[in-house]
Amino acid sequence: MAHREHHYQVNVTWTGNQGSGTASYKSYQRDYDISAGKKRPISGSSDPAFLGDATRWNPEELLVASVSACHKLWYLHLCAEAGICVYSYLDRAEGTMTEGEKGCFTGITLRPEITIRSGDDLALADQLHHRAHELCFIANSLNFPVLCEPVIVHDTMS
Template sequence: MAQREHHYRVNIEWTGNKGQGTESYKAYSRDFTISALNKAGITGSSDPAFLGDKSRWNPEDLLVASVSACHKLWYLHLCAEAGISVFAYQDRAEGTMVDGDRGHFTRITLRPEIVIREGDDIQRAADLHHQAHEQCFIANSLNFPVECRPIISCTSEK
């Protein structure tokens, strides 16, 4: 299969100049806005540990969210192909980062809770998480482990 290139363009605008620029470490806000053509903006900041606004998304949150969302999208696709009907999907993903001389993530753990149609194959639904992980573009781009600990239940909804 031939490889295709996909390009993504976003704009990051720093909105944290309090009038003194970056005169000192505490003189400026870490606030920013992420935007892209025809998409709603996302307000961001740094993690509160680094003087950021806790009410805004930080880059670390966005990384964990990207891994979780990519995995979910692949999982739903694979379930649809396998004839497994997913009625609900919620992930309580968590990332671990260490800081120091060179901060980095050490792990992301996905904890999806999935409800599938009664009678569908729960073991097959669980196994598809491994395949979703193998397909996930974001997880394939990382240099640390991503674990998935799914909980799957059934519903009698049709």
């Protein structure tokens, strides 16, 4: 298979200068905007534990969301190819970060709740999560475990 490269460019603009820049640790806000092309900007900040704004996305949440979204997109793709019809998908993903001399993530657990068409193969639907994990570009780029604990049910309305 030929290797292809994909390039991604985003702008991260700090918006937290309150007039004195970073004169001290508490003199500035951690707010920033993420933009790319004509997409709507994402308002970000640091985690409130690091003096951030809890109403804005922090980098740690964005990392967990990226892993979850990548896994979901691969999973839906694989289900479509396998003839499994997914009606709903909600992931309650969680990540764990440890502070220390060098802070780092120690793991992410995906907990997707999925409803598939009545009569579709539940065992195959479960197996496709393993394949989605193998294919997930974001999970393949991380140096810590990403676990998946799916709950898959048949649609009772069809």
